[in-house]
Amino acid sequence: MLLRVLVRSGVFLASLIVSSVLVFWFLAGLPGDPARVALGVNATEEAVAALREEFGLNRPLVTQYVDWVGGMLAGDPGRSYVSKAQIGPQLADRLQVTLWLVGTATVIAVLIALPAGTLMAVRHGRLSGLLLAAMSQVGVAVPAFLAGILLVALFAVRLGWLPSGGWTPPVEDPLMFLQQLALPALALGLVQGAVLSRYVRSAVIDVLREDYLRTARAKGLTPFRALRRHGLRNAMVPVVTVLGLQLSTLLVGAVVVERVFVIPGVGNLLLSAVADRDLLLVQAVVMVLVVAVLVVTFVVDLLYAVIDPRLRRG
Amino acid sequence: MDSDLIGSTRMVAGALAAAALLGLAACSAGSSTSPPEGTPPPSGEGSDEALVLGLVAEPASLDFTTEDGAAIPQALLVNLYEGLVKLDQDGEIVPALSTEWDVSDDGRTYTFELVDNAEFTSGEPMTATDVVFSIERVQTDWTTSLAAAMDVVESVEADSPTRVVVTLSAPSNDWLYRMTTRIGAIFSEAGVDDLASTPIGTGPYQLDAWNRGDSIVLTRNDDYWGDAPHFAEVTLRYFDDPTALNSALLSGGIDVITTVQAPEALPQFDGNDDLQIIEGTTNGEVVLSFNHRSAPFQDIRVRQAIRLAIDHQSLIDTCWAGRGELIGSMVPPTDPWYEDLTALVPHDPNLAAQLLGEAEQTDLTLRLRVPTLPYAESCGQVVASQLEDVGITVALDTLEFPAQWLQQVFTDHDYDMSIVAHVEPRDVPAVFGNPEYYPGYDNAEVQDLLAEADAGTPDEQVTIMQEVARVLSEDAASDWLFLLPNLIVADADITGLPENGIGEAFDLTLLARG
Numbered sequence: 001m002l003l004r005v006l007v008r009s010g011v012f013l014a015s016l017i018v019s020s021v022l023v024f025w026f027l028a029g030l031p032g033d034p035a036r037v038a039l040g041v042n043a044t045e046e047a048v049a050a051l052r053e054e055f056g057l058n059r060p061l062v063t064q065y066v067d068w069v070g071g072m073l074a075g076d077p078g079r080s081y082v083s084k085a086q087i088g089p090q091l092a093d094r095l096q097v098t099l100w101l102v103g104t105a106t107v108i109a110v111l112i113a114l115p116a117g118t119l120m121a122v123r124h125g126r127l128s129g130l131l132l133a134a135m136s137q138v139g140v141a142v143p144a145f146l147a148g149i150l151l152v153a154l155f156a157v158r159l160g161w162l163p164s165g166g167w168t169p170p171v172e173d174p175l176m177f178l179q180q181l182a183l184p185a186l187a188l189g190l191v192q193g194a195v196l197s198r199y200v201r202s203a204v205i206d207v208l209r210e211d212y213l214r215t216a217r218a219k220g221l222t223p224f225r226a227l228r229r230h231g232l233r234n235a236m237v238p239v240v241t242v243l244g245l246q247l248s249t250l251l252v253g254a255v256v257v258e259r260v261f262v263i264p265g266v267g268n269l270l271l272s273a274v275a276d277r278d279l280l281l282v283q284a285v286v287m288v289l290v291v292a293v294l295v296v297t298f299v300v301d302l303l304y305a306v307i308d309p310r311l312r313r314g
Numbered sequence: 315m316d317s318d319l320i321g322s323t324r325m326v327a328g329a330l331a332a333a334a335l336l337g338l339a340a341c342s343a344g345s346s347t348s349p350p351e352g353t354p355p356p357s358g359e360g361s362d363e364a365l366v367l368g369l370v371a372e373p374a375s376l377d378f379t380t381e382d383g384a385a386i387p388q389a390l391l392v393n394l395y396e397g398l399v400k401l402d403q404d405g406e407i408v409p410a411l412s413t414e415w416d417v418s419d420d421g422r423t424y425t426f427e428l429v430d431n432a433e434f435t436s437g438e439p440m441t442a443t444d445v446v447f448s449i450e451r452v453q454t455d456w457t458t459s460l461a462a463a464m465d466v467v468e469s470v471e472a473d474s475p476t477r478v479v480v481t482l483s484a485p486s487n488d489w490l491y492r493m494t495t496r497i498g499a500i501f502s503e504a505g506v507d508d509l510a511s512t513p514i515g516t517g518p519y520q521l522d523a524w525n526r527g528d529s530i531v532l533t534r535n536d537d538y539w540g541d542a543p544h545f546a547e548v549t550l551r552y553f554d555d556p557t558a559l560n561s562a563l564l565s566g567g568i569d570v571i572t573t574v575q576a577p578e579a580l581p582q583f584d585g586n587d588d589l590q591i592i593e594g595t596t597n598g599e600v601v602l603s604f605n606h607r608s609a610p611f612q613d614i615r616v617r618q619a620i621r622l623a624i625d626h627q628s629l630i631d632t633c634w635a636g637r638g639e640l641i642g643s644m645v646p647p648t649d650p651w652y653e654d655l656t657a658l659v660p661h662d663p664n665l666a667a668q669l670l671g672e673a674e675q676t677d678l679t680l681r682l683r684v685p686t687l688p689y690a691e692s693c694g695q696v697v698a699s700q701l702e703d704v705g706i707t708v709a710l711d712t713l714e715f716p717a718q719w720l721q722q723v724f725t726d727h728d729y730d731m732s733i734v735a736h737v738e739p740r741d742v743p744a745v746f747g748n749p750e751y752y753p754g755y756d757n758a759e760v761q762d763l764l765a766e767a768d769a770g771t772p773d774e775q776v777t778i779m780q781e782v783a784r785v786l787s788e789d790a791a792s793d794w795l796f797l798l799p800n801l802i803v804a805d806a807d808i809t810g811l812p813e814n815g816i817g818e819a820f821d822l823t824l825l826a827r828g
Contacts, residue, residue: 030717036725037717038374039457043382047457082374082381084510090526149557156565164561166551167528259555262562264527271554272527276374277717 004305012298019290020072024065027283037277038081055081055280068283077284082276087284090269095288097167098265101184101258102250108189109196110243116193117200118232122223124205133201139194144253148187148260155183165262184261188253192246199242203235210234237308244300248293360534360542363827364549365808367820368559368568370575372552376524377509378496379456384737384818387496389530389550391819395515397498398426398445398478399490401817403824405648407490411440411500411516421485421769422468428476432539434502435520442472447503449480456497460738463492487775488768491740495818518543518823528552532822544810544826563589563803570808572820574801576688577635583803590806595639596815597646598737598798600689601745602697604791606754608730610680615673617790620731621659622666623704624697630796633692639797643783644742646797648814651779658787666704679707680730683723685715690733693795697733724752735798739817742782743768746791755791 035051036043052058056067071078077087116132123129156164163180170177204227207213216226227235255267262268266285273281373385392400398412409415412426432440452464468483482489492498505514513521518540519532529551534543551568553559556575560582562568574580583589604611604620611617626640639647642655670676680701684694691712698708713719723729736745747764749756760782767778786792800815810824 033721033725036720039380039382043457044459047380050457080374084375094527152558152561152565156567157561160565164565164567165558166562166567260558262528262551262553262555262558264525268527268554272372272374275714275716278374 005302008298008301012294015294016291019294020069020287021065023283023286023290024068025061027279027286028061028064030277030279034081034277034279051081068280072284072287078280080273080278080281082278082281087281090281091266091284091288094264094266094269097263098251098254098258098267100170100181101188101263101265102247102254104181104185105188105192105250105254106243106247108185109192109246112190112193113196113200113239117197118204118224118227120197120201121204121208122227124201124208136194136197136201139191140198142191142194143256144188144191145256145260147191148184148257151183151187152260165260167263167265180261180263184257184263187260188250188257191253192250195249196239196242196246200235200239203238204231207231207235233307237304240300240303240307244296247296251289251292360546361544361827362546363544364547365545365570365822365825365827366549366551366568367570367572368551368553368562369572370553370556370559372527372530375510376513376521376530378458378499379451379461379506379509380458381510382458387818388820389532390513390515390517391496391499391817392517393519393532393548393819393822394513394517394521395496395499395501396432396517397493397495397500398428399494399498400819401494403812403814403816405650405816407494411445422482424480424482424490425473426478426480428478429539430476432516433537434505434514434516435535435537436502436505436514438502438504440500440502440516441475442478443475444500444502445478446470446472448499448501451501451506452497460492460495460497463489463495464497485769487770487772488740488743495739519548522547541823543823545822548822548825570802570804570811572802574803577637577799577801580635580637580801580803588806590804590808590811592800592802592804592811592813593637594800594812594814595647596737596798596800597648597739597741598735598815599641599644599646599741600638600693600733600735600795600798601644602793602795603732603734603753604793605727605730605732605752606756607727610675610678611730613673613675614790615669616675616678618659619666619669619673619675619704620701620706621790621793622662622669623706624700624793624795625661626656626795627661629693629696629700633696634689634796634799637801638799641794641797643787643794644736644746644792645779645783648816649740649779651776651783653780653783655783655787658784659790659793663704670705676705677707678705679709681709681711682731682733683719683729684710684712684733685719685723686712687715687734689735689798690715694733697731697795727752727754733795737798742779742786746782746786753792757785757789757791760785760789760791 033048035048035057039047039051056064075088077091079086116136120129120132120136123132152164155162162183166180168176168180207227208231213226213231216230217223221229254265255270258265258267259271266289270282270285273285369385371383371385373381373383373389375381376386376390378386378390396410398410399407400410402408411432412428414427416425417423428442428445434440449464449467449470452461453467466482466484466486466489467480469481471479473479500516502514511524516539518535518538520535522531522533524530529549532548532550534546553562556579559571559575560579563571580591583591604617606612630636630638630640640656642658645652670678682694682698684690694710698710701708713722723732738744743764745751745753746755746757747761763778763782763785767775767782770778800812802811804811807828809826809828812821
């Protein structure tokens with residue numbers, strides 16, 4: 001177990017370093033002069049040159065990289081070229097918003113996927129199973145932003161039950177917070193839930209074919225009880241992996257859903273920062289997202305061992 | 315030169331008259347329907363109602379002295395910052411922080427009398443020294459090229475706490491007009507430390523909160539020196555996605571869409587009695603620009619052929635849902651020197667092909683590089699196909715806006731043709747009077763006429779600018795595809811919305827709920 005943790009930690013650190021280099025060089029190489037874009041069409045050449053100087057954009061890339069990594073490690077990603085505001089607090093604000101969204105969506109996805117997937121597996125080959133499977137297939141095919149637009153058209157525009165977008169922090173107005181969170185979290189969660197339920201289904205079908213389950217059935221347990229007592233834990237290994245992998249999809253989905261629902265999260269911050277060529281801000285956001293995905297992968301790796309004791313020796 | 319006209323002293327209506335006019339406007343606004351109980355008195359008091367506007371393109375900073383873009387003055391000018399003068403709904407220059415002004419016989423000295431009861435939201439009184447400070451600061455600290463309009467100011471002095479004398483190095487009609495734009499905004503000497511997020515002005519509204527990525531909230535300035543505006547709180551909510559903007563209005567999340575982003579979506583609002591649709595003109599000329607540094611465009615026949623090849627009405631029908639005005643030159647109908655010049659360039663593909671033949675350009679390939687903006691992308695395809703009909707091969711590509719377009723087209727001039735809307739008011743001199751600008755249009759006649767128009771009497775300015783517009787069109791300095799429409803959709807009971815987009819500000823003080 002200890003060896004496993006050590007190896008995984010090594011991989012985690014190496015991935016961090018490599019991705020920081022990639023993020024920095026790739027984004028620094030985007031076409032378009034960040035100083036010119038930050039100041040706009042009417043900026044004078046002198047002002048553009050002064051901004052390049054002020055933010056050290058004329059220095060060699062390696063120097064800029066070292067400075068940047070140093071800043072990130074110290075928890076200070078610097079100031080935005082465009083708004084001149086500190087990036088750290090801004091990013092922290094936006095992250096909270098996105099975490100609420102992604103977290104709620106994940107809960108919704110799991111709440112949908114586990115029962116639906118299990119039911120599809122147990123009813124495998126029967127009409128009700130087929131219907132469910134067809135529905136989940138539709139869910140898989142619909143991108144989150146389209147689900148968002150459809151939900152808004154129905155629940156906000158047609159029925160007027162929920163607001164079409166916006167964001168209120170939970171401390172300010174908890175009821176409004178929930179109302180505004182509902183549609184975007186559903187848009188993300190439904191789609192992810194559909195994808196996840198496919199994996200739950202095949203994992204459960206695999207488990208149902210195992211000898212130990214047949215034995216349990218032979219002892220007189222119903223399929224559901226046999227699954228609950230002996231099967232689900234085994235089925236969870238691949239499902240947790242997929243859930244981990246889905247987090248990156250969720251983050252990407254959040255970028256788009258935040259746009260549709262006008263939510264001031266990391267995704268919206270990233271899109272406007274890219275358009276403004278606010279390079280430091282883009283680099284900070286992308287790096288934070290990369291770290292989030294790496295951390296989740298790391299945690300999922302460790303979770304296997306918790307779920308499946310056999311791996312603890314590995 | 316008509317010396318009588320130059321010699322006459324031009325006095326402008328006093329504050330009393332202006333206040334009376336404002337009062338009238340508010341009156342007629344309030345009484346258009348029978349006022350329900352609790353409706354505020356027509357002038358001076360204001361209500362405790364709130365208004366939510368939906369806009370596009372949130373500014374990254376609130377400092378228009380260093381940051382470019384139309385979004386900041388749209389939100390803050392007139393509402394939070396005031397100038398000595400402002401534009402009224404007819405495009406006339408009227409008093410704001412000045413009560414009247416006097417122009418010397420030689421047109422070089424402007425004497426402004428200031429209101430004596432204005433104060434900044436920081437509590438300091440607004441006096442002549444703030445005006446001097448603000449005007450001088452444009453010359454010393456502003457970094458946008460718009461500040462160049464202040465270069466003509468030779469000196470500015472405070473004669474008394476309520477009188478400012480501005481001396482120009484040469485007479486300039488344009489200067490007073492520019493004083494209605496952002497460069498005329500009056501700042502407090504003690505209030506410019508954090509313009510990016512803490513703007514301090516004298517206006518009827520002040521900044522309450524800026525929720526980045528979401529909205530700017532303005533609240534009524536209760537110590538405002540003039541008439542209180544109707545709404546106690548105005549939220550400017552920013553959307554990047556046109557569908558989200560439309561849904562917000564239809565679901566009651568916002569009260570007004572200040573600019574409809576996708577005119578093809580307008581029919582969904584038609585026939586809805588709860589909503590009103592306003593359709594007028596703007597200052598946004600959608601220019602098909604020619605790169606005059608590129609060899610084929612040095613031949614006027616090629617430029618004319620391109621203009622003749624384009625069927626402008628069919629273009630606007632195809633790519634902008636038929637909304638917007640056809641213009642034959644760089645002048646919108648709200649400018650005093652507007653003339654309908656569309657007849658100068660009829661749609662004549664045969665003549666176009668003939669001109670190309672005469673210019674020995676029958677095998678012409680041109681690069682049309684358009685920014686990733688909705689009108690540019692959709693109209694770019696129509697332009698390309700219409701030009702191909704007369705035998706020009708068009709290599710169409712799109713450049714991410716703003717970053718790539720600014721770099722490649724605007725800065726490096728690496729293009730033959732492009733499409734972009736020039737939304738600044740009265741932008742003929744900026745675009746066609748400056749050979750350094752991205753189209754590289756260098757015409758001595760136009761430059762001389764522009765200088766004459768600026769130095770002449772206001773009447774001469776109108777006549778000469780009409781001639782400039784005609785010369786630009788006849789010389790095919792570029793093509794003008796159409797004028798962006800001012801498209802507003804709002805709750806039916808909102809009054810005071812602007813029919814036409816004229817200046818840089820979205821004037822919140824005129825709005826009310828009837």
